[in-house]
Structure formats: structure tokens, C-alpha cells
Amino acid sequence: MSGSSRGLGKSLATCFGRLGAKIVLSSHNIEELTEAEAELAGQGINVTAIRADVRSHDDCKALISGTVDRFGQIDVMVCNAGIDIIKPAHSYEEPEWDEIVDTNLRGYYYCAKFAAQAMLDQGGGSIIMTSSVASSLGIPGLTVYAASKGGVNQLTRTMAVEWANKGIRVNAVAPGFINNFMDGVHPNLDSPYQRRAMELTPMRRRGNLSEYFGPYIFLASPAASFVTGEILYVDGGYAAN
Numbered sequence: 001m002s003g004s005s006r007g008l009g010k011s012l013a014t015c016f017g018r019l020g021a022k023i024v025l026s027s028h029n030i031e032e033l034t035e036a037e038a039e040l041a042g043q044g045i046n047v048t049a050i051r052a053d054v055r056s057h058d059d060c061k062a063l064i065s066g067t068v069d070r071f072g073q074i075d076v077m078v079c080n081a082g083i084d085i086i087k088p089a090h091s092y093e094e095p096e097w098d099e100i101v102d103t104n105l106r107g108y109y110y111c112a113k114f115a116a117q118a119m120l121d122q123g124g125g126s127i128i129m130t131s132s133v134a135s136s137l138g139i140p141g142l143t144v145y146a147a148s149k150g151g152v153n154q155l156t157r158t159m160a161v162e163w164a165n166k167g168i169r170v171n172a173v174a175p176g177f178i179n180n181f182m183d184g185v186h187p188n189l190d191s192p193y194q195r196r197a198m199e200l201t202p203m204r205r206r207g208n209l210s211e212y213f214g215p216y217i218f219l220a221s222p223a224a225s226f227v228t229g230e231i232l233y234v235d236g237g238y239a240a241n
């Protein structure tokens with residue numbers, strides 16, 4: 001699971017681990033990664049941590065090969081590393097564009113690519129992308145993030161079609177506004193941006209991390225054996241509004 005040293009990723013890893021899954025945590029931040037590994041291990045979870053910057057082709061390759069070396073195969077790959085920078089569309093600098101797209105899109109491709117190679121050898125598996133409600137809606141301030149997540153949706157659909165008869169399912173979960181989704185990225189939850197998001201969410205609240213466990217578990221499990229190429233919105237009705 002990429003991007004799993006904090007926020008949604010760590011919470012998902014903990015949930016999967018408590019259900020008996022063997023977990024490989026990954027992040028570019030070695031300190032956070034080490035702390036997360038110790039936290040999960042302290043709960044009796046079978047966990048290994050592998051540092052990887054998803055923007056690096058070689059790091060992603062090493063992440064998957066390290067997983068296979070440790071556990072013998074890879075059943076589920078959750079592509080979850082993400083970053084956004086909120087600002088007007090006309091003011092992004094080139095390094096900001098590169099950082100967002102390289103993390104949110106290039107990194108997802110790299111992780112899915114190498115995971116699929118392993119899954120093809122073993123006869124199948126499940127790849128789950130973390131997309132966003134911003135992937136299909138116009139949300140001011142999220143231009144580059146939204147573009148990257150739109151790309152994630154198309155990666156999901158195209159890979160799903162290409163690998164469907166190989167036993168590999170590819171789906172995405174598209175969260176709406178979540179408490180602690182990316183810790184520290186949106187510290188001001190009472191900003192005009194956040195208030196507007198609540199106005200457009202029919203349930204009139206942010207999602208809690210625990211409300212995202214079910215969709216990921218479903219897509220990872222045999223219960224979703226005939227589900228591939230889907231973008232599952234978990235957003236309190238935001239995309240439907």
C-alpha cells in the first residue's frame with residue numbers, strides 16, 4: 001500500500017491488518033514509515049515497511065519485488081500516495097505541477113504496472129486506486145490535483161479492460177471530503193474552500209476515515225469478483241449533487 005504512513009493509508013492498512021491481511025507499508029518519509037510500522041506491529045499485525053518514493057520507477061519496482069520476496073506474492077495493491085496544492089489555476093509553477101502529477105498519476109502507474117507484472121505471474125489479483133470526487137467535478141483551486149485524479153480514473157478503466165481476462169481487477173475509490181485524509185494538507189477546516197465543500201455535500205459533513213474501510217475491503221475481496229473498471233464514489237452525495 002503506497003502512501004500508508006499516515007492519514008487514510010495508515011488507517012486502511014490497520015483495518016486490513018486487523019482482518020488478517022499481511023501488510024506492506026510504503027512511504028517516502030522513513031521516519032513516519034518506521035513509526036507506522038511499529039504502531040501496526042504493536043497491534044499484532046504482520047507488517048513490513050519498504051521505503052519508496054512513488055515518483056521513482058526503480059523505487060516502485062523495488063517495492064513490489066520486496067513484497068513478493070517477503071510474502072511470496074501480492075494479492076492486493078492499493079495505490080494511495082497523494083498530494084495536492086490549492087491555488088488559482090493560473091498561478092501554478094512548473095515544479096508544483098510536476099510534484100502533483102508525478103505523485104498522483106505517474107506513481108500510480110508505476111505501482112500498478114509492477115504489481116500487475118507480479119499478478120500476471122501468479123494468476124490474478126486486485127489493484128485499487130485512490131481517486132477523488134475532484135476527478136469528475138470542477139472544483140476551483142484544485143486544477144492540477146483534479147487533472148491528476150481524472151488521469152487515475154482513466155488508468156483504472158483502461159487497465160481494467162486490458163487485464164480483465166488475466167484475473168486482475170482494477171478499481172478506484174473516489175473519496176469526497178474526509179477528516180484527516182491527508183494530514184497537514186488541509187489544516188484549516190473552516191476555510192471558505194472547506195465551507196463551500198460542505199454546502200455541496202448533501203450529507204452536510206465530512207466523511208470519517210472508518211467510513212472508507214468498507215469500500216476498499218469490498219473491492220479487495222472475492223465479494224467483488226465480477227467488479228472491475230469501476231470508480232466508487234464515497235462522498236456523502238457530493239458527485240450526485
